[in-house]
Amino acid sequence: MDHGNLTLEVQAHLLRTLAHPARLYILQLLRSGEVCVCHIQAVLGERQAAISQHLMALRAANLVRTRKEGLRVYYRIAQPHLLEALDNLRPLAIGAAGANARRAPRLRLMPSRGRCTCPRCQPGPKASSP
Amino acid sequence: MDHGNLTLEVQAHLLRTLAHPARLYILQLLRSGEVCVCHIQAVLGERQAAISQHLMALRAANLVRTRKEGLRVYYRIAQPHLLEALDNLRPLAIGAAGANARRAPRLRLMPSRGRCTCPRCQPGPKASSP
DNA sequence: AAATCACATTCGCGGATGTGAATGTAGTCT
């Protein structure tokens, strides 16, 4: 009977966790597979601490999982249907854009996408080695 | 061009608009059709101004539309797939509940559901089916 | 017209949130 009330708060918390462009972008980055933090940092262009906090929020919500490999930490999507659910929500945002799109933290992306020092970003012959 | 960046902010804004248990509950109330403000007020048990602010946020995001009938204002879902998209997101929230329960505004519902003075709630002694 | 109703809007305050600077920690290298 009262299943609606508590669920609404939990769901609101999930939406709140998702409601940041940096976190949305991180999730989109993880769409094709696991990605190291240095890669996210290189693409997002934000400070390391800020990204770590966003990742902490995503971890606290059980939306991502981590795997350590040497020094790097690789993040991956924990819930397989998350991106699909976000994709379903996107067309509604387009309708919302016409009205009031005033409040939302701005996200600045680096023009050079994906230039970090991790071995996965240097798959080419010019690799600087490990 | 470069619509990816802006879209993330717009989508984040939409998620932020949805990220409140009262607004989620209002949207669930509108699932079966249009509902007057007095009804929402009676069910939610919140002050009138607070509800009006939530409704204002939903209107600003183009998620609901209004229709005036005499003194009352009836709200209805503007985007037909909104509730479906929210339903798809719900199972992910269940997974998030087990981990770190961060704070989210709490929602208190009135035990007597749907006792407002609008003609739709009065005439039928049967259960409220707006 | 005044009063009233149903709802919208504004303002101010307390708490939550995002960001930057600094610090902490685990793993790797020489």
Added chain:
DNA sequence: AGACTACATTCACATCCGCGAATGTGATTT
């Protein structure tokens, strides 16, 4: 071991959001 890397965490501060109180608006009734 010490230096270094990659990432996590803490603290302080500015900002944003939600709520209550008060006020405004439009339609209806008297």
